């Protein structure tokens with residue numbers, strides 16, 4: 001990714017390294033696939049990275065996708081001191097981006113903190129905006145189907161059902177799972193593996209684990225309160241909502257998972273009641 005300027009506007013330039021004409025499994029070049037997916041998502045939602053155009057480097061033959069530059073970088077790079085309310089606002093933005101994508105039958109296939117961007121807009125009043133980016137592994141769901149062959153993904157963010165006959169499949173439920181893991185790791189400062197172990201305990205219905213479940217629940221709420229620097233007692237209901245959102249999106253059974261739209265609604269409830 002390179003940074004450049006067009007007429008004074010800061011842009012991000014993504015050079016897609018591929019031999020010209022190399023098709024992927026859906027018959028498109030990687031660049032064309034990303035262009036195709038991201039361009040169909042540009043209308044109707046502010047929370048998808050803005051594509052400005054294409055650029056062709058004559059000397060090397062490389063083709064570049066030119067995007068609006070997100071000045072705070074990825075969700076990973078956002079300073080810890082932005083405040084809990086702003087952080088929840090950002091997460092709602094990402095969920096809205098995913099909701100829009102899913103309503104257009106596009107599945108992302110690689111949701112993770114690095115692919116969620118943040119821009120600080122200094123207009124009046126200054127505010128942060130979250131956007132979904134990197135459509136290199138995105139796929140369009142065939143009409144009437146909820147899974148599609150292909151996509152990439154990152155270890156720790158791929159649910160078990162995504163591997164079918166040793167090939168990766170994309171689905172809305174898979175993106176929701178990856179987003180749930182993303183939120184859990186960012187809210188609690190845990191690795192995807194540590195988070196998953198805790199979620200598995202919470203989601204198990206083994207009666208002998210009831211006391212352990214209560215302890216894990218409390219521990220996770222405290223992790224979030226610490227990470228957000230908020231009072232755990234005053235914000236009990238918000239912590240419960242956030243934890244429930246993570247828990248429902250990381251469920252091992254895809255049909256039991258939340259949808260991106262539902263996550264937006266739940267987190268808006270939390271946003272409205274958070275005390276800093």
Ligand SMILES: Nc1ncnc2c1ncn2[C@@H]1O[C@H](COP(=O)(O)OP(=O)(O)O)[C@@H](O)[C@H]1O
Pocket residue numbers: 001012014049067068069070071073074114115117133134135136
């Ligand atoms: N529009 C943008 N503005 C600012 N930084 C960006 C932008 N797009 C991508 N990046 C940064 O570059 C990284 C790589 O870009 P991405 O599109 O995810 O490509 P890759 O396929 O290499 O993962 C991102 O994780 C992010 O940190």
Ligand SMILES: [Mg+2]
Pocket residue numbers: 114115134
């Ligand atoms: Mg990426």
